[in-house]
Every structure is written in structure tokens, then in C-alpha cells.
Amino acid sequence: MSSSPCSPPSECGTLDVLSGGTARASLLVGAASVVFVVCLTLGLTVGSRHFPPAEVWQALLGGADAEARAIVQDQRLPRTLIGIVGGAALAVAGVVIQGHTRNPLADPGLLGITAGSSLAVVVGIAVAGLTTPTGYLGAAFGGAALGTLVVVVIGLAASRRRDASPASLVLAGTAVSALLGAITGVILLLDSATLDLFRFWTVGSLSAGRGLDVFAAALVPLTVGGILACAHARALDVLALGDDLAAALGRRLLPTRLLGFAAVTLLVGGATVAIGALGFVGLVAPHLARRLVGVTHAMLLPASAMLGALLVVVADVIGRVIVHPAELPVGVVVAVIGAPALLVIIVRTRKASS
Amino acid sequence: MSSSTTLRIGPLSQQIHRRTVVVSALFLAGAVLLAGAGLALGDYTLSPGGVIAALRGEGSARDHLVVNVIRLPRVVLGVVAGVCLAVAGAIVQTTARNALASPDLLGVSAGAGAGAVAAIVLGGTNAAGAAALDVIGTPIAALIGGALAAALVGLLLGVTGTTGLSPLLAGVGVSALFGGLTSWMLTAASIDDAARANAWLAGSLGGRGWSEVAAVSVAAFAALAPLVVLSSRLPALELGPSIATSLGYRVVPSVAMLLLVAVVLTSVPVAAAGPIGFVALVAPHLARLACRTPRPPLVASGVAGAALLLASDLVARLALAPLLLPTGAVTAVIGAPFLIWLLVRSRKDLTQ
Amino acid sequence: MTTVFTVRDLVLRFGDRAVLNGIDLEIPSGQVTAIIGPNGCGKSTLLRSLSRLGPAVEGEVLLENTPIAAIPHRVFARHVALLPQAPLAPEQLSVIDLVTRGRDPHRRWYDQWSRVDEDVVLDALDRTGLRERANHPLHTLSGGQRQRAWIALALAQRTPVLLLDEPTTYLDIAHQLDVLDTVRRLHREGVTVVMVLHDLSLAARYADHIIAMRDGRIAAAGTVESVITRDVVRQVFDVECTILADPETGRPVVVPHSSA
Numbered sequence: 011m012s013s014s015p016c017s018p019p020s021e022c023g024t025l026d027v028l029s030g031g032t033a034r035a036s037l038l039v040g041a042a043s044v045v046f047v048v049c050l051t052l053g054l055t056v057g058s059r060h061f062p063p064a065e066v067w068q069a070l071l072g073g074a075d076a077e078a079r080a081i082v083q084d085q086r087l088p089r090t091l092i093g094i095v096g097g098a099a100l101a102v103a104g105v106v107i108q109g110h111t112r113n114p115l116a117d118p119g120l121l122g123i124t125a126g127s128s129l130a131v132v133v134g135i136a137v138a139g140l141t142t143p144t145g146y147l148g149a150a151f152g153g154a155a156l157g158t159l160v161v162v163v164i165g166l167a168a169s170r171r172r173d174a175s176p177a178s179l180v181l182a183g184t185a186v187s188a189l190l191g192a193i194t195g196v197i198l199l200l201d202s203a204t205l206d207l208f209r210f211w212t213v214g215s216l217s218a219g220r221g222l223d224v225f226a227a228a229l230v231p232l233t234v235g236g237i238l239a240c241a242h243a244r245a246l247d248v249l250a251l252g253d254d255l256a257a258a259l260g261r262r263l264l265p266t267r268l269l270g271f272a273a274v275t276l277l278v279g280g281a282t283v284a285i286g287a288l289g290f291v292g293l294v295a296p297h298l299a300r301r302l303v304g305v306t307h308a309m310l311l312p313a314s315a316m317l318g319a320l321l322v323v324v325a326d327v328i329g330r331v332i333v334h335p336a337e338l339p340v341g342v343v344v345a346v347i348g349a350p351a352l353l354v355i356i357v358r359t360r361k362a363s364s
Numbered sequence: 365m366s367s368s369t370t371l372r373i374g375p376l377s378q379q380i381h382r383r384t385v386v387v388s389a390l391f392l393a394g395a396v397l398l399a400g401a402g403l404a405l406g407d408y409t410l411s412p413g414g415v416i417a418a419l420r421g422e423g424s425a426r427d428h429l430v431v432n433v434i435r436l437p438r439v440v441l442g443v444v445a446g447v448c449l450a451v452a453g454a455i456v457q458t459t460a461r462n463a464l465a466s467p468d469l470l471g472v473s474a475g476a477g478a479g480a481v482a483a484i485v486l487g488g489t490n491a492a493g494a495a496a497l498d499v500i501g502t503p504i505a506a507l508i509g510g511a512l513a514a515a516l517v518g519l520l521l522g523v524t525g526t527t528g529l530s531p532l533l534a535g536v537g538v539s540a541l542f543g544g545l546t547s548w549m550l551t552a553a554s555i556d557d558a559a560r561a562n563a564w565l566a567g568s569l570g571g572r573g574w575s576e577v578a579a580v581s582v583a584a585f586a587a588l589a590p591l592v593v594l595s596s597r598l599p600a601l602e603l604g605p606s607i608a609t610s611l612g613y614r615v616v617p618s619v620a621m622l623l624l625v626a627v628v629l630t631s632v633p634v635a636a637a638g639p640i641g642f643v644a645l646v647a648p649h650l651a652r653l654a655c656r657t658p659r660p661p662l663v664a665s666g667v668a669g670a671a672l673l674l675a676s677d678l679v680a681r682l683a684l685a686p687l688l689l690p691t692g693a694v695t696a697v698i699g700a701p702f703l704i705w706l707l708v709r710s711r712k713d714l715t716q
Numbered sequence: 717m718t719t720v721f722t723v724r725d726l727v728l729r730f731g732d733r734a735v736l737n738g739i740d741l742e743i744p745s746g747q748v749t750a751i752i753g754p755n756g757c758g759k760s761t762l763l764r765s766l767s768r769l770g771p772a773v774e775g776e777v778l779l780e781n782t783p784i785a786a787i788p789h790r791v792f793a794r795h796v797a798l799l800p801q802a803p804l805a806p807e808q809l810s811v812i813d814l815v816t817r818g819r820d821p822h823r824r825w826y827d828q829w830s831r832v833d834e835d836v837v838l839d840a841l842d843r844t845g846l847r848e849r850a851n852h853p854l855h856t857l858s859g860g861q862r863q864r865a866w867i868a869l870a871l872a873q874r875t876p877v878l879l880l881d882e883p884t885t886y887l888d889i890a891h892q893l894d895v896l897d898t899v900r901r902l903h904r905e906g907v908t909v910v911m912v913l914h915d916l917s918l919a920a921r922y923a924d925h926i927i928a929m930r931d932g933r934i935a936a937a938g939t940v941e942s943v944i945t946r947d948v949v950r951q952v953f954d955v956e957c958t959i960l961a962d963p964e965t966g967r968p969v970v971v972p973h974s975s976a
Contacts, residue, residue, distance in 0.1 A: 115533070120536070164704065164707070164708060167708040177529030177530055177532055177533045178529055178707045178708075180533060180536055181464070181469075181529060181532050181533075181536070181703065181707055182703075182704050182707050182708075184469075184536055184539075184703075185699075185700040185701070185703040185704045185707075186700065186704070188641060188642075188696045188699075188700045189696055189697060189700035189701065191696070192690075192692070192693035192694075192696035192697055192700075193693075193697070195566060195690065195693055196684075196689055196690075196693050199687065199689070199690075200684070200687060289540075290540075333551070333552045336551065336552060337551075338548060338551050338552065339547075339551060341547070342544055342547040342548050342551060345540060345541075345543065345544030345547065346541070346544040346545060346548060348540070348544075349537055349538075349540035349541035349543075349544050350537075350541060352536070352537040352540060353520060353534065353537040353538070353541070356520070356523075356530075356533050356534060356537060357520065357523045368812075368813075370829050370834070378828070378829060379816075379829040461804075461806075599813075599817055599820075600817055600820050602805075602806065603803070603804075603805055603814075603817060604800075604803060604804055604805075606764075606769060606798065606800035606803070607798075607800065607803060607817075607869075609767070609768070609769055609789075609798075610767060610769075610793060610796075610797055610798040610799075610800075610870075610873075611793050611817060611818070611820045611821055611873065612789045612790035612791075612792065612793025612794070612820060612821035613789065613820070614789055656808070657808075658805075658806030658808045658809045659806060
């Protein structure tokens, strides 16, 4: 899908190209704002007690009744903001991994990176007694970095086979997730206090005591990760052509890989601290985004972020409503949406290649 | 012919692969030893003599309690589940001609788990009903769940084909789907059932009574019986559908029946022990590598599976004593690295 | 000359595409028949239809005057053996284990392994010259030897009819001759052979009866001299050629020039 208004490019003046870029940027900003408002609206109005938007606005400003204020300010606002940011982060991380591994099925959850991150947090809590969001973040980054490293190594080993296929990476990720999940489960068994408080680390949930302090703590690394991801957008475009061609076009592979590595670590680690181990967002959002805006990463990254945020907020709302008054964790809803989506993607990918 | 001999007894004659017989005997011996260890070792350890006495009905009341009531059902369940899972894995790997095609990786275990959880959660409100359900209803529900998952994977295989790693992608998706549904049911249910079901979902051989173990054993025998006839078709099916047809087999019904048996064999242990993964993948490979045959022999795989599961259960019970680990966690810790190793090997005979 | 296969009005579709468009032919018994034709003309499909491997058909195929659909599977397997294109077997399978499978149509599930079975397997290995390699795994054999192992499998079935689907593709010239010489030896022992071949000159050299196909129909059928002619080659393959005579065998050799 062409993003330049000039065709052929040689006939463009510099001003035209710039204005094309500016038009695209303003389109993105506009879309992002709309999506942000939609997410906020959904997250704040829908729930066990429905509030019309006017009342929400009042509650935010300090008016309305006390209960409304409590619900909106203390519960729904933090979790909606966290969901927006976490969903966007996981989606962007998915795009980056898919770009580096050239694997349309790569998703931080499927590949076991989120499992590694949450295991690291659980270990940190149970063994090192971490209690602050910053502490969690440190552990999460460590786990995400290790998980990404494992993916890289397995991906390299698998690509040396004559018959390397996207499936081998996903299957390895399944194995890694199973392994890490088992270890996490065992640790949670060892320390029942940890189990009760932090069960959500392994599933993905927006409830259970994550306040705005978590949001604030996670915001910095997530923003940095997002910037790093966007910084090598064009590198990702070139990588899609193959390592050899990318090198021939003058890209130095190692710096690009390191940039991707850092971006994924920050994004997945931050998202895990915020939401827990949430799978499928990094798979479904980029796929939808590709169908909407095409494969150029300059557009794909922001579009995926927006769709990821939307997906998580919508899933959270569904979880709050559907088994009222109980609550389904976001991870469960996303899995029930995401698993059939994965199947559809598998079928489509196979049909396209055969 | 150095690898096979013909056994002739009177008018009957049978071809046997010598190494397979030896390996199977060794695995069997190992399983017996592990079973004995499972009965003897623990927070209350008995001597071998004490175990035998308790089994015979002599010995102290405490010995009887520990061996016959607590540990023996666990050991028997381990044997039955290990044999079922391993044989199911051997069947699917041979029929699909794909060394990674294991029913637990293909989502059948996840489907069976969802079925069983549904039975636990739906039937859990009525106490009397709960007891009956545990014995009969849960295995049947597990079977239905496993069959549903297998049907879904079968539909997807129409698109992905059965060669290569692509069918396992379908398995990942189906596993995720039923896993999500299981989590859904767990969180939507009341606390009691969720706690019980959650503990069960980790996969464990313990805490089952004789009625449950007996029900599973009966079902297992019923599922294994057809293999006496069907297993003779496996060597021909291994050569592909064209050759198998040329040799006079009707491929589609044969494969369908074998896969049906495999689904039942996978789902039945899930009803009693929860979804224990990786045994169906690892045990056939162990058997195949030890016997040096191109396809996992059924009997050797079954015995290897029993030994593997008994060993895992022993580790689960003893490794972090007095804490009891879920057996499924131990098999995952063993099996997941094995799967990764399989994936990065560069043998192209792995998946045809 | 008796007929082993009679085909009448055979039509076979994949989806809405007719791969076989009305085939009428007779395969003579006791001879080597070669089916030739350009890619996609339906030769493999025809061969597989003779072996009951295709989808549902219109028209009929008779094995010695009995419709093949009416013959029970195992009985048919004792009459007709098929070697499909590019067969795959687990590489560590030994030659003798592969050939042993050929006895399946003669055995029931309780698996008696009689002395007859053993003798037939050894005999099949002798006739394909693989007796010394009986215990070697398949992947240690050369291409020609591996193909002969598959032929030994078909031989162990002890069928009077042998169908071979492109037995020489992917083999170099020495191995191609190796396989075809084995086929000729079998024919001398009375086996009826039907094979799909790509190479016209090899077909001319080794076959007694040739069927040329194009677009799912029979373009020409008959003796080697009557079918391997300039006109037929032009009609079937869109290629101009010169027909020479092989100095040793006297059979036609096709020398192509260019597309017509």
C-alpha cells in the first residue's frame, strides 16, 4: 500500500514528499486521539454500574456522588490507562518480533517471553522479597531479556535447518512457555502468600491492586521502548526482504538486532508488570493492523499500538460485564478471542502460501 | 536377517524384533522398580519386605494405610496413564508420519481438560452428584472434550496438511482455545470448585480413590483392546497411503479407527490425573531410539511411558518434600527441553 | 493376446476439472506397457485409477473382466501392485523390513510369518539383486538401489501385474538403466508391467506396447513402431523430431529439435 502521494517518486518535489509525510503524521495523531478517547470512554462508563459519559466527566472532576468517584477514579481510571498502555506495548513488541524473525506468528506470549518475564517477577517476589513497582520492573526486564535471548537462539538454530518454518519458533515458544509456566506454578505453590496475591502475573489481569503508581512506573520504560521500536521502523521494512538483501542494502545487522532486542525487553517487561503475562495481543493486533494499513512499519507500528490498546480495553470491559458480579481476567477473554484468531491466521497464512 | 527372528511354536509363527523385546523387558523392569519405589519411599518409608507384606494384607495397619490406600492407587494410575499416553503418542506419530505429532501437542489433552473441568464445575453444586460425576461423568466429559478438540484439529489439518510442523500450529491454537475456555470456566465458577479444579489442572496422580482409578483402568483396557487387531496395520501405514492401499489396506477407515483409539487413550487419563503433558511425546521417542526402529513400537512405548510417568511422579513427591509438586510440572520440565531439542535438530527424517 | 485391464469411458474429475476425459483402452497381459505424454496429461492419474487410488470415477475399469470396484481390497492387492511416484519411507528402515511389508496382502492380523513368506521375501531380494544389502538402512542405498528395493516390495506381493509410476525420475542415467533392466527381467518371468515414463527413447527401448496421452485423452496406442513416430510426437508433445534407429536394439530413438 503506497503511503506516498507522489507516483513516480522522481516527479515529486521535496515539498510534496514533506507534505505527504506531514499529512500522514497528522492522520496518525488524529486516529490515536480518537482511539484514546474511545478506550477511555468504554473503560470508564461500562461496568457493574453503568455511568453515562456526563457523569463520568463529573466524577473525574470531583463532582457526582462518592461511590461514583471511587469507582471511576480509583478503579476504572487506573485499569483503563494501564490497559491502553499495556495493550499498545504488547502490540508493538509483537510487530518488532515479527519483523526480526520474519515470522507472522511471533507473539511475545506464544514465544514464551511473557512467561519468562512473569516468572522473573514471581521469583523476585518470592525469593528476593521485591515489593515496589520499580523492583518488579527490574525483574521483568531481566526475564524478558532472557526470554528474547532464548527466542533468538532457537530462531537461529531453527533457521539453519533446510526446512525452517514459522512453526518451529512457535513450537519452541510453546515448549518454553510450558517449562517456565511449570516452574512458575511450582514457585507459587511453595509460597502460598505469593500465590494468593500474585496469581494474576501468570494470566493477565487489570485488577488486584494496580494503581496509578504502577502506571506511572511502567510508563517510562514503555515509552522508551516504543520510541526505540519506531526508531528502526525502516530497518524493519528492509529486514523483511531477508538478511542477505538487508546487508546488501547497507543495513548493519547487529545494531538493528540490538535495537529490536532493547525495544522488546522494555516493552514486554513493562507490559508484564502492568498487566501480567498476556498473550495473543502481539499476534492479533498486528495482523489486523496489516490488513488496515499495509506492511510499512512507519504506519504499522502506530496502528498496531492503537489496535492493541483497543483490544485490551474491550476485553477488559467484556470480562467485567459477562460474568457479573464476578470478573473474568483480561487474559482469559483475550485467550478466548485470540485462540480462534490464531487458527484463522494459520489457515489464511497456509492458504496464501499454497 | 540380523534384527528380526521368527518365533515358531507349533503351528504358530511370529516375527519379532529382538532388540525391541529386550528393550521392552528392560523398560518393564524399570517400571516395576519405580513402582516399588513409589510404594516404599516417601515421608514414611518402608522396606521392600514391608511393602510386600502390606500388599499381601499382612503388616501393620499403618503400613496397610500408606501402601494400599494412599500410594497404590497412585502407582496404578501412573502405570495406566503412562501406558495410555505413550501408546496414543506412538499411534499418532506413526499414522501422521510426523515425529512431533503428539496428541497433547495437538490439543487433545487441552480439550479433555476442558471437558473434565466442565464436568467438575457444572456438577459440583450437588455433593452426591459430585461423587458420581467424578467416577463416571468426568471421564466421559473428558472424552467428549478430547474428541471435540481432535475434530477441530482434523478440520484444520484439511488446510495445513499433515506434514511438517504446520499441523502442530493447529494444535497450539486448539490448545490455547480450550485452555482459555478452561480458565473461563474456572473463574466463572464458585470458589470451591475453582480451587479443586485448579489443583487438578496442574496434573497430578495423587488424591484419587480406587473407584476413579478402577474406572480409568477399565476404560484404558477397553481402548487398548482394538489395538491387538489394528496394530498390524501400522507398519504399512508408515509407508504412506499409496503403498498402504496398494498392499490391500483401506487407509481411511484404518487411520480413522487408530486415531479414535488414540483420542480415547489420551482423554481417559486426563479424567483422573488432569492434563499431564509431554509423556505422549517423549515416551515413543525414547522407545524408538532405544529399539533403533524407524517407528515407535507400541509395547515398548507403553512400557516406557509407564516408567517415565512413575519416575516423574517419584520426583514430584520427593524432590521438594514435604511439598508435593504437580506431576505435570515435572513432565513439563523434562519434556519441554526435549521438544526444543527435537525442533533444532537438523534431521530431515523428523517430519515427512 | 489376452487383456489384463480393460478401461471404458473413464472420466475423472478433480473439482470441476476433468483430468481424464473419456479413456478407452486395453492393457495387454504379459507385456511391458509404457504410458507417455506431456506434464499434466493425466498419465499418473490413469495409472493410479488402475490401482484404485483415484477419486470416484465415471466409466469402468475391469481387471480381467471384473470391475475393480467390486474386488475386495486384499484380493486386489494380491493381483496388482503399485509403486507410486517418489515414495517416502523412514530412512532408517532396512531393506528387508521394507520388502517384508509386501507380504501383508497374504497375511491376516494375527501375523503368521510362515516359511513361504520368508522364501518369497528372499526371492524378491535375489531378483532385484539386493540380497547382500538386506539389512542396510534405505538411506545408505544409491538412488537406483533404493528404487529396486521398492520394486522388491512390490515383488513380494507376488502379483501378476506391476504398476510403476515414473520409476526413473530423479535417477541418473546409470540408475535409470539399472531399474529398467530389472523391469525387463521381471517381464521375462511373466509379470505384466505398466509404467509411466518421461523419456521417450527409454520407453521405446524397454516397452512392447505404448500409450500416448494428451489432455486426458489417448492420442495413440499400439506397438512401439506405430506410436513412436514424428506425427505422434508432434501431436502429443508439440515438438518436431527425428526418429533414428538404435544401432544395438533397432528400436526407435527420438531426437527432438524444437517446439512445433
